[in-house]
Amino acid sequence: xxxxxxxxxxxxxxxxxxxxxxxxxxxxxxxxxxxxxxxxxxxxxxxxxxxxxxxxxxxxxxxxxxxxxxxxxxxxxxxxxxxxxxxxxxxxxxxxxxxxxxxxxxxxxxxxxxxxxxxxxxxxxxxxxxxxxxxxxxxxxxxxxxxxxxxxxxxxxxxxxxxxxxxxxxxxxxxxxxxxxxxxxxxxxxxxxxxxxxxxxxxxxxxxxxxxxxxxxxxxxxxxxx
Amino acid sequence: xxxxxxxxxxxxxxxxxxxxxxxxxxxxxxxxxxxxxxxxxxxxxxxxxxxxxxxxxxxxxxxxxxxxxxxxxxxxxxxxxxxxxxxxxxxxxxxxxxxxxxxxxxxxxxxxxxxxxxxxxxxxxxxxxxxxxxxxxxxxxxxxxxxxxxxxxxxxxxxxxxxxxxxxxxxxxxxxxxxxxxxxxxxxxxxxxxxxxxxxxxxxxxxxxxxxxxxxxxxxxxxxxxxxxxxxxxxx
Ligand SMILES: Nc1nc2c(ncn2[C@@H]2O[C@H](COP(=O)(O)OP(=O)(O)OP(=O)(O)O)[C@@H](O)[C@H]2O)c(=O)[nH]1
Ligand SMILES: [Mg+2]
Numbered sequence: 001x002x003x004x005x006x007x008x009x010x011x012x013x014x015x016x017x018x019x020x021x022x023x024x025x026x027x028x029x030x031x032x033x034x035x036x037x038x039x040x041x042x043x044x045x046x047x048x049x050x051x052x053x054x055x056x057x058x059x060x061x062x063x064x065x066x067x068x069x070x071x072x073x074x075x076x077x078x079x080x081x082x083x084x085x086x087x088x089x090x091x092x093x094x095x096x097x098x099x100x101x102x103x104x105x106x107x108x109x110x111x112x113x114x115x116x117x118x119x120x121x122x123x124x125x126x127x128x129x130x131x132x133x134x135x136x137x138x139x140x141x142x143x144x145x146x147x148x149x150x151x152x153x154x155x156x157x158x159x160x161x162x163x164x165x166x167x168x169x170x171x172x173x174x175x176x177x178x179x180x181x182x183x184x185x186x187x188x189x190x191x192x193x194x195x196x197x198x199x200x201x202x203x204x205x206x207x208x209x210x211x212x213x214x215x216x217x218x219x220x221x222x223x224x225x226x
Numbered sequence: 227x228x229x230x231x232x233x234x235x236x237x238x239x240x241x242x243x244x245x246x247x248x249x250x251x252x253x254x255x256x257x258x259x260x261x262x263x264x265x266x267x268x269x270x271x272x273x274x275x276x277x278x279x280x281x282x283x284x285x286x287x288x289x290x291x292x293x294x295x296x297x298x299x300x301x302x303x304x305x306x307x308x309x310x311x312x313x314x315x316x317x318x319x320x321x322x323x324x325x326x327x328x329x330x331x332x333x334x335x336x337x338x339x340x341x342x343x344x345x346x347x348x349x350x351x352x353x354x355x356x357x358x359x360x361x362x363x364x365x366x367x368x369x370x371x372x373x374x375x376x377x378x379x380x381x382x383x384x385x386x387x388x389x390x391x392x393x394x395x396x397x398x399x400x401x402x403x404x405x406x407x408x409x410x411x412x413x414x415x416x417x418x419x420x421x422x423x424x425x426x427x428x429x430x431x432x433x434x435x436x437x438x439x440x441x442x443x444x445x446x447x448x449x450x451x452x453x454x455x456x457x458x459x460x461x462x
Contacts, residue, residue, distance in 0.1 A: 017328035022318030096330035223293045225316035
């Protein structure tokens with residue numbers, strides 16, 4: 001393993017300037033629909049997202065960090081993202097992350113991906129390749145992706161509901177053991193994907209997140225971009 | 227596993243607004259940010275600047291609406307510029323983050339506009355105006371996003387704002403005090419505002435405007451022309 005944990009802290013910092021602050025990870029739609037109203041329902045929402053879209057994203061990130069062809073992973077990410085709105089979001093965020101990553105950890109692999117996907121590759125793939133450029137391993141990349149899957153919605157719900165920020169942070173802390181577990185599963189799948197290709201990666205999804213993402217994209221007034 | 231790239235891989239600093247040149251070596255468009263409190267007249271200033279300069283300059287606008295596309299739609303509805311010259315960026319309830327702490331979405335919008343026009347028969351842009359969502363007195367633009375910034379306040383927001391200072395009032399390249407036509411109605415002391423602004427800003431310029439007046443944007447337009455002249459003149 002190249003780098004120690006410090007690079008992971010830089011990468012997973014909520015202030016890493018890669019555009020995440022403008023996105024709620026589906027939380028805005030869930031709040032509007034009355035499915036997230038307090039800390040308990042936020043925890044349910046985050047748990048659901050972690051084990052579905054979160055696991056898929058973590059596995060893609062881990063595979064990219066493990067050296068699996070990022071373009072093949074980008075196609076695999078498309079196949080795992082049926083909602084056009086979420087595909088667009090993932091690519092937009094991937095492009096923004098590419099910009100930040102190339103400034104933070106210059107790397108020929110990031111340059112090559114940026115050249116091959118000028119409009120942006122899927123964000124988890126870029127995240128994984130960024131982890132690789134930072135000298136981090138697949139498990140680190142999976143942790144970063146899995147954490148993002150829950151920290152984004154939690155931060156958004158603090159803004160959307162005026163939820164007590166201490167309660168929101170406690171939700172994330174309670175989810176930490178499950179997050180570790182999801183990251184390990186993702187890294188294990190990534191190890192297989194090195195030999196078997198992207199088909200070895202999990203393809204979990206949350207249909208309600210896909211459906212509400214499409215609806216949310218059509219709202220005329222919203223606080224978050226997704 | 228270790229880093230794939232050896233230490234000889236050069237450090238790059240070309241991913242911010244820092245470089246004034248386009249890939250083809252020519253000077254890119256000047257980027258001017260407009261920030262300031264909600265409702266002070268940022269969009270009205272952008273609209274007036276576009277109307278007044280669009281015959282002589284190729285202009286594009288990026289709006290940072292907080293939760294709607296109102297500013298972009300206002301500019302479209304009023305046919306200030308054709309739609310391909312206006313881009314709306316979404317800021318996730320946090321306008322100052324999008325112009326300062328995490329400028330990635332705005333930079334992408336800037337570069338997309340530049341790329342589209344450079345590769346079209348229209349040719350490259352001269353000026354890109356970036357309007358921030360209305361925010362507080364501490365909201366300023368990153369130097370990585372814009373080359374110069376205008377902070378717009380208005381007399382109705384309280385004539386003590388220049389005295390209070392804050393990063394916007396104190397450091398912006400141009401401070402605009404707008405809606406001077408309303409001064410008599412809100413009891414604003416314009417001379418006091420000018421004195422306070424000078425105390426805060428030293429030699430940095432201040433423009434008093436009323437956009438309801440005929441050619442009320444003139445002082446801002448003249449300042450923009452000056453910035454452009456300095457921008458396009460190669461350094462000696
Ligand atoms: N009387 C007067 N009204 C003005 C002037 N400039 C702008 N307004 C009005 O003030 C209101 C707000 O102006 P905008 O340009 O939308 O303000 P803004 O700073 O873009 O507002 P946000 O983007 O919402 O923060 C509009 O109704 C304008 O018509 C002025 O010089 N005098
Ligand atoms: Mg406005």
